[in-house]
Amino acid sequence: MAGSGVRIDGNTLRLPGGVAVRFVRTLRLPETGTHPLPPGLGEFPVRRVADHADTVPPEWRARGGVMLPVYLREAMWLSFSRTTEPAALQVGVGKVCAVSGRPWSDRLARDPQNYVVLPRQPWLDGINSGKGTVRQFVAVPLGLGATVEGQVTGEEVWGGVQLQSFPLKEPQLTEWRRRERERAEARRRSRAGGPAGGFGAPMTMMASAQGAPGAPGAPAAPGAPQTGGAAMGLGVGGTMRQEVYRDERPLTDWSEQPAGRVFVHLVTPPQWRRITGEAPPPSPVDRAAYTNAGLPWYDYYDADAEDLAPTDTLEEVKPVGEWLGDDLDPWQPPSADQVTPLKDAPGKPVEDGEW
Numbered sequence: 001m002a003g004s005g006v007r008i009d010g011n012t013l014r015l016p017g018g019v020a021v022r023f024v025r026t027l028r029l030p031e032t033g034t035h036p037l038p039p040g041l042g043e044f045p046v047r048r049v050a051d052h053a054d055t056v057p058p059e060w061r062a063r064g065g066v067m068l069p070v071y072l073r074e075a076m077w078l079s080f081s082r083t084t085e086p087a088a089l090q091v092g093v094g095k096v097c098a099v100s101g102r103p104w105s106d107r108l109a110r111d112p113q114n115y116v117v118l119p120r121q122p123w124l125d126g127i128n129s130g131k132g133t134v135r136q137f138v139a140v141p142l143g144l145g146a147t148v149e150g151q152v153t154g155e156e157v158w159g160g161v162q163l164q165s166f167p168l169k170e171p172q173l174t175e176w177r178r179r180e181r182e183r184a185e186a187r188r189r190s191r192a193g194g195p196a197g198g199f200g201a202p203m204t205m206m207a208s209a210q211g212a213p214g215a216p217g218a219p220a221a222p223g224a225p226q227t228g229g230a231a232m233g234l235g236v237g238g239t240m241r242q243e244v245y246r247d248e249r250p251l252t253d254w255s256e257q258p259a260g261r262v263f264v265h266l267v268t269p270p271q272w273r274r275i276t277g278e279a280p281p282p283s284p285v286d287r288a289a290y291t292n293a294g295l296p297w298y299d300y301y302d303a304d305a306e307d308l309a310p311t312d313t314l315e316e317v318k319p320v321g322e323w324l325g326d327d328l329d330p331w332q333p334p335s336a337d338q339v340t341p342l343k344d345a346p347g348k349p350v351e352d353g354e355w
Contacts, residue, residue: 005260006350011043016259017167019089020082023068028075029136029238031319036299037240041285044068047276050351055275064353065263069272069280070139077125080118086176088115088254092162093234094149098127099244101313108166110251112311117247127236128244129314132307135236138320139266146323147233152313159233164261172253232266235320243307263355
């Protein structure tokens with residue numbers, strides 16, 4: 001099986017070109033209204049499929065990649081905050097582009113744009129479904145038609161999440177590194193000579209975790225090899241204020257071939273225990289209790305970036321409540337002083353497979 005150029009560093013996926021992706025647990029939003037960004041509540045654990053070849057379904061072995069455990073209707077967001085160099089990252093949900101709504105492609109495209117620009121894009125909480133908004137990623141089983149994949153393609157074949165990275169071409173990357181060295185030197189001189197002089201690049205603050213849920217219990221003994229998978233995919237939940245940024249570079253600045261890719265399988269908690277022998281994370285945090293405790297929500301604004309307009313395909317995707325029924329989890333909106341502004345104006349290689 002071919003290598004993907006991807007490694008796991010703790011729970012961070014490291015793709016070639018300095019790309020870092022973490023999957024973050026979060027509070028699920030109501031499916032009506034528009035909301036601030038929910039908090040991060042700890043990282044999902046990530047494991048290589050190849051390390052559990054005897055207990056994963058055969059189709060997972062063929063696709064390679066990694067897996068993580070997620071509860072029914074649990075929400076997540078993707079953090080890119082540890083990315084070190086510019087990259088174009090494609091994000092697929094069931095091999096449907098989460099930015100453009102188009103089928104998965106091995107090429108970057110601009111009309112519509114089918115990637116996010118790192119490190120400019122600090123995170124992605126959902127599909128690009130509205131002007132200045134996204135609809136939250138929410139886990140649902142395949143077979144109901146509730147996933148983005150099912151609604152866009154009419155089939156539910158793949159599930160999971162797909163990631164593919166494209167670095168800058170060598171001349172552009174060399175120039176970017178030169179400018180970064182100059183900025184670093186200017187910052188060093190400013191610190192040595194007095195107050196900072198404005199040469200530094202703007203800093204982006206991540207919606208930090210407010211304390212991960214409690215540690216899982218003792219591992220269970222692995223079960224027998226599984227011949228089928230209770231596969232999970234991503235549907236959508238509530239709407240939040242978040243921009244997906246338009247690329248300001250010419251498309252020709254980016255490499256024509258991807259540097260690395262990875263298939264991320266979403267595993268139910270019982271399946272995670274059977275496959276890995278590990279206890280899954282605790283069930284998701286109750287959002288009403290979180291808000292009633294006075295803990296923060298977030299609002300991110302970047303006046304210097306241009307938001308991508310949504311495509312008709314993704315605007316029409318319906319929330320998972322259309323299939324799974326009403327959301328009975330009580331909603332307690334945060335008060336104004338709970339919404340925190342975030343911006344003013346390597347282990348073994350992960351194996352790739354056939355997908």
